[in-house]
Amino acid sequence: MTRLQEETSSCAQCPLRQGARQVAFGEGNPCAKIMIVGEGPGQEEDRLGRPFVGPAGQLLDKILAAGGFGRMEHTYIANIVKCRPPGNRIPTPSERASCLTHLYRQIEIVDPVIILLLGATALQGLVKPEGRISRDRGQWILWENRWVMPTYHPAALLRDVSLKRPVWEDIKLVVARYRELVDANHASQYC
Numbered sequence: 708m709t710r711l712q713e714e715t716s717s718c719a720q721c722p723l724r725q726g727a728r729q730v731a732f733g734e735g736n737p738c739a740k741i742m743i744v745g746e747g748p749g750q751e752e753d754r755l756g757r758p759f760v761g762p763a764g765q766l767l768d769k770i771l772a773a774g775g776f777g778r779m780e781h782t783y784i785a786n787i788v789k790c791r792p793p794g795n796r797i798p799t800p801s802e803r804a805s806c807l808t809h810l811y812r813q814i815e816i817v818d819p820v821i822i823l824l825l826g827a828t829a830l831q832g833l834v835k836p837e838g839r840i841s842r843d844r845g846q847w848i849l850w851e852n853r854w855v856m857p858t859y860h861p862a863a864l865l866r867d868v869s870l871k872r873p874v875w876e877d878i879k880l881v882v883a884r885y886r887e888l889v890d891a892n893h894a895s896q897y898c
């Protein structure tokens with residue numbers, strides 16, 4: 708993973724690199740059984756070169772902790788695009804396509820059993836181009852021999868607290884599948 712990170716840090720395959728301070732490659736346990744995929748770096752992620760470190764990332768950490776998952780212990784976190792889109796706009800299909808090669812290689816290295824997709828861009832960019840997060844969340848998708856769970860992006864929860872309940876329902880499904888496939892004794896705070 709370190710070699711891939713070094714290679715990606717000098718990537719300029721799409722125009723997003725020009726407006727970004729640095730490449731926010733991804734982080735976590737490269738042997739994790741759960742991989743989390745979001746949309747792209749925001750302002751704080753761009754500044755620090757790490758994914759999910761702003762307010763949405765802090766909320767994600769709490770959600771994971773409630774499911775008994777430590778961000779750096781049980782998961783590996785990356786985004787569909789690794790350079791910040793200007794003004795936090797949604798990455799274009801061509802930018803997403805350029806960056807997917809890096810994400811595919813990350814997935815190959817981590818080899819997760821479960822992939823948690825956060826938000827519509829992650830759902831559409833990785834597994835279901837015609838996907839709708841409000842319709843597809845909470846339903847398992849078998850993709851490349853991995854179990855994929857789409858749910859709302861934590862940034863959406865910060866804007867609309869009514870989404871917290873469906874996200875929690877989705878995390879409970881992830882906990883159940885993790886117990887089934889990885890660790891029958893996995894302990895979580897609430898389920």
Ligand code: SF4
Pocket residue numbers: 715718719720721722723724730788789790805806809
């Ligand atoms: S967003 Fe991805 S493809 Fe585009 S320059 Fe950054 S690392 Fe390369």
